[in-house]
Amino acid sequence: MKSFLKIQDLNTNELLNLVDKALEFKSNKNIVPLEKIVANLFFENSTRTKNSFEMAALKLGLKCINFDSATSSLSKGESMFDTCKCFESLGVDALIIRTKDDEIDFSLDIPIINAGSGKNHHPSQSLLDLITIYENFKDLSRLKVAIVGDIAHSRVAKSNKAMFDKLGIKTYFCAPLLYQNKDFIFNDFDEIIDEIDVLIMLRVQNERHEKSDVNNLSMKDFSLNEQRLKRLKDNAIIMHPGPVNWGVEICANLANHEKMRINTQVKNGVFARMAILDYCLRG
Incomplete structure (x- = not known):
């Protein structure tokens, strides 16, 4: 065993x-x-x-x-x-x-x-993410994934990076300065959003921070809003490990959008x- x-x-x-x-x-x-x-x-x-x-x-x-x-x-x-x-x-x-x-x-x-x-x-979360991605695309070899949000405190980001590296999936990381760390190379969210196949938004982990209001405000320029949604590829999907801080990582009115795979992940x-x-x- x-x-x-x-x-x-x-x-x-x-x-x-x-x-x-x-x-x-x-x-x-x-x-x-x-x-x-x-x-x-x-x-x-x-x-x-x-x-x-x-x-x-x-x-x-x-x-x-x-x-x-x-x-x-x-x-x-x-x-x-x-x-x-x-x-x-x-x-x-x-x-x-x-x-x-x-x-x-x-x-x-x-x-x-x-x-x-x-x-x-968080290896079991990474596996369910991979299953969700595989169901949508089947061919993993040319996929591009962006992981956006509280990277510094995210076990999901670290496990997913290790998994995507093994599978040859190109991974971008985007975060406010407050949520960056030395283990990742960071990209401008708006520069790469047009070319990604999978967008994984991460929760602002307020329980690991001292000032939640400051943290949520710093995420404002990196949230998924309607303007960014329109720039995604037609077949792109949106994921989130949950729970979602609606209105912080993702605009609340996008909860039921056809690109969302949050309930599928669960x-x-x-x-x-x-x-x-x-x-x-x-x-």
């Missing part, structure tokens, strides 16, 4: 095999029940990822234990590692972990699935995570 910690651990074939497996599950094919138990250990808040993993587990016939950090022994000083060892000792077959730490830097005798770690990794998240659980637990 294998862990699923970061995109960097997977080669191109493994990535594409996970896409194929997820699309099989989406077509309701080859779903062989797994009689195992997994635990959702979310040490950071989540709606989409947490419930998506739970739904994926249910669809695979897994039993899923949902851990409540607020009522756990963390309040008594227990470490995250000791909490995880406790669940391993209880007999669960895999742990799904969301943490504020940038890395999950320990191993166990059961698989660990990274459901988002700090500012560095739907594909279930099948992506089914593929990940199958990959880690099938043995």
Whole structure:
């Protein structure tokens, strides 16, 4: 059995095999029940990822234990590692972990699935993004993707960059100075918008900043508005990992535009995570 910690651990074939497996599950094919138990250990808040993993587990016939950090022994000083060892000792077959730490830097005798770690990794989000892109374009070789927004604090940006680099997908990064960092080369949003196939807007992560009003204002010149929407290619798609700060990253009146794939991403998240659980637990 294998862990699923970061995109960097997977080669191109493994990535594409996970896409194929997820699309099989989406077509309701080859779903062989797994009689195992997994635990959702979310040490950071989540709606989409947490419930998506739970739904994926249910669809695979897994039993899923949902851990409540607020009522756990963390309040008594227990470490995250000791909490995880406790669940391993209880007999669960895999742990799904969301943490504020940038890395999950320990191993166990059961698989660990990274459901988002700090500012560095979100491999299951990257996989569902890839599935959504593949469904729309099939041929990945000539695609151009722009990732726009709070790059400095985004684990999605970092995981997606690693994935797109493996697949030979050209990636542009656009952000206000406040959200830039030394790990990326940044482009002018309006200079590249006409040539991109996929636009991924990122949430302003106000919980990681001190002054949310300043942060939201700095995003104004990088938001997706009607003028920029008109400049996108006819077959371009718009994505966002959620939750969306409507009116900040994307104008609220564009929520139901035909180019939007946000709800499709949520739907594909279930099948992506089914593929990940199958990959880690099938043995």
